[in-house]
Amino acid sequence: MAHDSIPMARSAVLDGFETTARSCGLDIEALLRRARITPASLAEPELPVPTASIVSLLEDASVAAGNPSFGLLMAQARKFSVLGPVALIMREQPDLRSAVISLTRLGWAQAEALESALEDDGETAILTLTLAPELPRPATQTIELAVAAIVLMLRHFLGPDWSPQMLTFSHRRPADTRSYVRFLGVTPVFRMERNSIVMLTADLNRPIADADPAFGRQLERLVESVSRQRSTARSTQVAEAIRRMLLTGHCSATAIADLFGIDRRTLHRWLADEGVSFSQMLDQTRTALCAQYRREGSHNLTEIAGLLGFSSLSAYSRWRRMRKSASSS
Incomplete structure (x- = not known):
């Protein structure tokens, strides 16, 4: 009998949660219990965790901490390696555009039900993030974590001082926006139709030093092979x-x-x-x-x-x- 599978994420998505929650004085075990996430997920990066549970966990943590910037803080505690095999594939692309396209195509390997798409008019490029409608709302912390993580990933290639031209979020503007400038370099525009990162096309055309595109293609074929073999059972x-x-x-x-x-x-x-x-x-x-x-x-x-x-x-x-x-x- 066929079934719809539950959108899952690698438990590596929770990287940075424990550090951030502890710095905010939160009861980590209670938060995990409420979200029905096993504590083992914080230690083993390859455990499957429902994406919906992660959305709920981050929202609860933000409320419990009284800190609307919980997702941004969590992103600062993470490393590029949190992307696992996707990070390796991106690192071996000839230029940043190819790396970002790999991210949009293989994002499911990190978290299902969180999709991204790249548009480019020749001068500016827009990377849009979309959450599947079946996930819980609000999902402010998940979206901000994902956007901040991508900005940090782009800085990995473009340098620590790089900032996007613009950020847009569909959620409401918080009372204090200073953390966005501190962490992301810009104040986002809120209550927009989509969640996006706007950058210069010239940035996307930057070559990646010492990349091995042939090796990157091999890695990508391997990951795609796993995707094709996946069963929805x-x-x-x-x-x-x-x-x-x-x-x-x-x-x-x-x-x-x-x-x-x-x-x-x-x-x-x-x-x-x-x-x-x-x-x-x-x-x-x-x-x-x-x-x-x-x-x-x-x-x-x-x-x-x-x-x-x-x-x-x-x-x-x-x-x-x-x-x-x-x-x-």
């Missing part, structure tokens, strides 16, 4: 989540349900609709990983037990005996 998303969560030592049906912002009953219903169960998927994932680790020979049995999410070597041994017994019966 929810069980596929759950299988990847199990694989990631096993490494944290906290893989359970409840923990996986929390990743997707749902309860356990809903998770079990999802999987039952596709003819599988959580215990089957957990067992299959452990079996595949166990075979991989033993084949590689780089881990001892105690380490393998931990990597598969077992609390002890004896628990791992019992599981292996049960697997052997089941396969021989």
Whole structure:
């Protein structure tokens, strides 16, 4: 049975959240709990997190801190590497225009349901960011975080003193706009039709020093191949989540349900609709990983037990005996 998948993001999107929340004196665990985001997402950058949950988390954090600039502050605490494989692809493009186009084409690899598009009239270029309509509103902090992150990314290529020609936001103007000038170099125009970054076409034409475009194309084909192989089946998303969560030592049906912002009953219903169960998927994932680790020979049995999410070597041994017994019966 086909299902609409939930828009997900890499947990790397949360990079900078813990530092910013702590500096604002916030209760991080309470905020994560309310947004139904597992704390493991702050330590493991490749866990799937519902994009909607991230939007809600940032809005709640801004309100709790009494700071409408929470998203801007969070962007300052991040590194260019937060973009993961997309950052590598951008770095190997021949010029900034090609790098930005790569970002617009592969943005889904960072956060689904947040799209960008580039327009250029030969003198000025406009990069527009759009949130999918099914995401929660308001989403002020998410939009400002994304815009600030892109401005900082552009400075990575154009130099630390670069600023956009103009910024536009669809949300209301806050009472104090000094943080925009301090962090982004300009005061945005508010209550506009779209959220955008306006820059000179000449900036986009800047070459990227020491780039290897051939390597960039190889990386891009690899990422696109992953995209084509993606299944919209929810069980596929759950299988990847199990694989990631096993490494944290906290893989359970409840923990996986929390990743997707749902309860356990809903998770079990999802999987039952596709003819599988959580215990089957957990067992299959452990079996595949166990075979991989033993084949590689780089881990001892105690380490393998931990990597598969077992609390002890004896628990791992019992599981292996049960697997052997089941396969021989």
